[in-house]
Amino acid sequence: xxxxxxxxxxxxxxxxxxxxxxxxxxxxxxxxxxxxxxxxxxxxxxxxxxxxxxxxxxxxxxxxxxxxxxxxxxxxxxxxxxxxxxxxxxxxxxxxxxxxxxxxxxxxxxxxxxxxxxxxxxxxxxxxxxxxxxxxxxxxxxxxxxxxxxxxxxxxxxxxxxxxxxxxxxxxxxxxxxxxxxxxxxxxxxxxx
Amino acid sequence: xxxxxxxxxxxxxxxxxxxxxxxxxxxxxxxxxxxxxxxxxxxxxxxxxxxxxxxxxxxxxxxxxxxxxxxxxxxxxxxxxxxxxxxxxxxxxxxxxxxxxxxxxxxxxxxxxxxxxxxxxxxxxxxxxxxxxxxxxxxxxxxxxxxxxxxxxxxxxxxxxxxxxxxxxxxxxxxxxxxxxxxxxxxxxxxxx
DNA sequence: TACAAAAGTGCAACTGGTCCACTTATTGCC
DNA sequence: GGCAATAAGTGGACCAGTTGCACTTTTGTA
Numbered sequence: 001x002x003x004x005x006x007x008x009x010x011x012x013x014x015x016x017x018x019x020x021x022x023x024x025x026x027x028x029x030x031x032x033x034x035x036x037x038x039x040x041x042x043x044x045x046x047x048x049x050x051x052x053x054x055x056x057x058x059x060x061x062x063x064x065x066x067x068x069x070x071x072x073x074x075x076x077x078x079x080x081x082x083x084x085x086x087x088x089x090x091x092x093x094x095x096x097x098x099x100x101x102x103x104x105x106x107x108x109x110x111x112x113x114x115x116x117x118x119x120x121x122x123x124x125x126x127x128x129x130x131x132x133x134x135x136x137x138x139x140x141x142x143x144x145x146x147x148x149x150x151x152x153x154x155x156x157x158x159x160x161x162x163x164x165x166x167x168x169x170x171x172x173x174x175x176x177x178x179x180x181x182x183x184x185x186x187x188x189x190x191x192x193x
Numbered sequence: 194x195x196x197x198x199x200x201x202x203x204x205x206x207x208x209x210x211x212x213x214x215x216x217x218x219x220x221x222x223x224x225x226x227x228x229x230x231x232x233x234x235x236x237x238x239x240x241x242x243x244x245x246x247x248x249x250x251x252x253x254x255x256x257x258x259x260x261x262x263x264x265x266x267x268x269x270x271x272x273x274x275x276x277x278x279x280x281x282x283x284x285x286x287x288x289x290x291x292x293x294x295x296x297x298x299x300x301x302x303x304x305x306x307x308x309x310x311x312x313x314x315x316x317x318x319x320x321x322x323x324x325x326x327x328x329x330x331x332x333x334x335x336x337x338x339x340x341x342x343x344x345x346x347x348x349x350x351x352x353x354x355x356x357x358x359x360x361x362x363x364x365x366x367x368x369x370x371x372x373x374x375x376x377x378x379x380x381x382x383x384x385x386x
Numbered sequence: 387t388a389c390a391a392a393a394g395t396g397c398a399a400c401t402g403g404t405c406c407a408c409t410t411a412t413t414g415c416c
Numbered sequence: 417g418g419c420a421a422t423a424a425g426t427g428g429a430c431c432a433g434t435t436g437c438a439c440t441t442t443t444g445t446a
Contacts, residue, residue, distance in 0.1 A: 010412050014424070038401060049426050050403085060402065089382055145384040152370045156360050157382045160353050167349050177345045188380040189282055189350045191338040203392070203443055210393085231432060242395050247434065 018056045021046040025063035030111060034064075034119040061125035064116070072133045074099065076140040088141055092161050093182040100165060101174050117170070127166040134159045160185055211249045214239040218256035223304060227257075227312040254318040257309070265326045267292065269333040281334055285354050286375040293358060294367050310363070320359040327352045353378055 024045035028037045039060050043050040057063050075095065082091035116122045138155035145154060160181075168177035180192075217238035221230045232253050236243045250256050268288065275284035309315045331348030338347060353374075361370035373385075 008413070010423070013411085017424080039403085040401080049428095051405090051427075052425050054403065055424075058403095088384070147385050151385055152361065152364065152373045153377055153382065153385050156353075156374045156377055159356060159360060160349075160377075163352060163356075167352060168345065171345065180345045181349045184346055184349055184353075184378075184381075186381045189346065189378055191281070192340050192344055192346050201444070206442085207393070228432095232434085233432080242397095243434085244396075244436090245394050248393075253433065 017046075017048060017052070021048060021053055021056055022063060022066045026066075026112075029064065029115055034115065034122060039063075059125075061122060064122055065126065065129065071130070072136050075133060075137050079137070079140045079144055087186075088144060089157070089182065089186045093179075093186075096161065096164055096182075097175060097178055101178070127163075130162040130165055131159060134162055137162065157185060210239075210241060210245070214241060214246055214249055215256060215259040219259075219305075222257065222308060227308065227315060232256075254315060257315055258319065258322065264323070265329050268326060268330050272330070272333045272337055280379075281337060282350070282375065282379045286372075286379075289354065289357055289375075290368060290371055294371070320356075323355040323358055324352060327355055330355065350378060 021042065025037075025042045028042060028045055039053060040050055042063065043053045046053070075092075078091050078095035079088055082088070116126055134155060135158075138151075138158035139149045141158055142149045142151045142154040145151070147154065164178055164181050167181055168174055171177040214235065218230075218235045221235060221238055232246060233243055235256065236246045239246070268285075271284050271288035272281055275281070309319055327348060328351075331344075331351035332342045334351055335342045335344045335347040338344070340347065357371055357374050360374055361367055364370040
């Protein structure tokens, strides 16, 4: 009859529930504003219990940032797989320029961005999503440079790179701002212009 | 009879209440650990209502970091009042080296430091206490450099400087670690050794 | 002395998050 | 096909931080 499902029914249902929760959350948040919606409201709207909601998402903030891709792997790959002769800083500059600003450019996400930027809790969570990868990126840089995995300078570089989103958010010339931050990391700070 | 009080009775009593709360909090936290003490416990121990407690301190974390000195003013002053010919980065390096590590060296504060470093919520709050001054320090640097007050590079420098505590915490050679971070800020990142 | 502002109270309520014992659906396996 | 193991979901109680409200007491001041 039907083609046998590649993924089991259980997994499909689980994914459906997850999606129902995330969809309900985003809809309510956009309608009423993040902090005028309780997690109970979201659970109600998705027709699940709050217990179930928290089995799918670890926190209220996580409801908003659903697709948790693995940024971390990409960051590490950008360092490891960079072309011969390119410096680590330049590799990361390229990676950030290529992979980050588009998010803001997507017109569909305009209201989403507005939601995040108008909600302190979400802003904080979002910035933390990046800096959480400091250890992994720092270790990758250190390994690449052939020094101890907890080398301070390498971890500092990692942390600073991961803060470009926070530092450049809301600038009119986003790419230009990112470039300036990376110039600082590449050559040190000097009084501008 | 008594010499007329310079500050009114009201202010004195208010300060006393505040101190009673902070003292009770620190004592209980050190005794039992931060998250095994509720704010109700603290209020009880200080013999005030939780409502009163929250009128003096905005959050549970704030109970721990009582003396809110004005780091911000000192940071700005370090930039503005630096000797002729010294660069901004070097001025900040000196300021951080002179004003930060002592906190950890103070033997009386050993158990306090242990409390903070063993409690994620406090650690986070502590690091945020620093980066909260990004805007002020960034603006001061920008003014000093004679560029727009929201210049990206200046704010990036400020932010990175304010993260040295977080980046170097727990290192065996604290001063050396701070120096390495400032070297990065001064000259750019280069593969170590 | 009278009165306004400030400090403190007590309590209920809300919210994010966890726990627990329980039911139901799905799956893999004999 | 039958069945036991497992995973998803339930519901409700519960905890802790935080706020709101209506109220009393204390203090400063005119």
